[in-house]
Amino acid sequence: MARLSGIDDKGRATDVSKRGLGRTIYTYSSIGIQLAATVVLFLLGGYKLDSHYGKSPIFTSIGAFIGMAIGFYHLIRQLKDIERTEKLEKEKNAGNDIRNKWLR
Secondary structure (H helix, E strand, C coil), X not given: CCEEEEECCCCXXXXXXXXXXXXXXXXXXXXXXXXXXXHHHHHHHHHHHHHHHCCCCHHHHHHXXXXXXXXXXXXXXXXXXXXXXXXXXXXXXXXXXXXXXXXX
16 A cells, blocks of 8 residues: 655654545535535524514524534534544554564
8 A cells, every 4th residue: 555654742753644645625515515514504494584584684584503512512523533543543553563563
């Protein structure tokens, strides 16, 4: 598998596989798309309620705020899950590095 070089948070060079890079790009882009879709869905729902009841910006505004609140809640929750997963992978890899050092 082809590998790409990158830089970690401490400025050290690292190798990143294309599969891992693709998975990372997919994960973060899907979070953004989900946030946008949630806001648009609630915004359109508010617009439909406004047109049904004849109240112009009330339900549209409420729908936009509810959509943003739910979208940002899911955004924060998913980012925390990603952070926890990456932390567990780093801890797992650190244990393998120590073991491999002793096996050489």
